[in-house]
Amino acid sequence: MNWIIGGIFGVVRSIMLFVVVTDGRYFGKRLTYWLYNRFGAAMFGSRSEAARWRQLAEALAWRGDETILDLGTAVGDLPLTLAALPDFSGFAVGLDWSPQMMTTAWQEAARRGVNGRTAFGVADAREPLPFHNDSFDIITCLGLLETLPHPNQILHEMVRILQPDGKLALSLYRGWSALGASLSLNWYQKQLQPLGFDLQIIELRRNHDIVIGQKIDD
């Protein structure tokens, strides 16, 4: 009997993973978003990737006084980690579509004592971003852009709210991770180079690199 229940759980877990990884391509976005909202806090909150975010901050040559936006932040691990660094005097914002994950992020900010240096909000990246032009020094968007329709429009929206000398950090998948959804380096070059961005690649996770874009001086 136990093995039947275990088998059913295994199948359900695999289906959920498939729905999330293929991000609505087969079962529709509504199911993906329901899954993110219902299980995202447990999924993304179960472990911190603090070491990776510190490595990313170094690759961004960060000073520590920047205003940072993390779009598709899940439970805010990236902004929470950066805001907790001892030399941080800036402000880190996380946006996500999931209200449940944003509640978790606010709770975690209070728990870590960084709620004066962070803010979280529910927003849909497919809509115009709720910020003025030139609002951020750094914008990170990892694991999201490639899953949405019209990623070029969303990227341009990020550039609109980025300071003229600001930096972007975006996902570039390799290997099997690139099968579900991926934007190629060529795509990033086509979008960002005409806007004056210079691109650099750093490794983040297995099969998941980051494209760092920064405008080069004329």
Ligand SMILES: C[S@@+](CC[C@H](N)C(=O)[O-])C[C@H]1O[C@@H](n2cnc3c(N)ncnc32)[C@H](O)[C@@H]1O
């Ligand atoms: C694959 S996770 C990546 C989480 C985190 N950035 C990371 O790299 O660990 C994608 C995140 O984007 C969020 N998301 C999906 N569609 C979105 C949308 N249209 N607007 C804002 N956030 C969205 C999901 O709720 C989820 O937290």
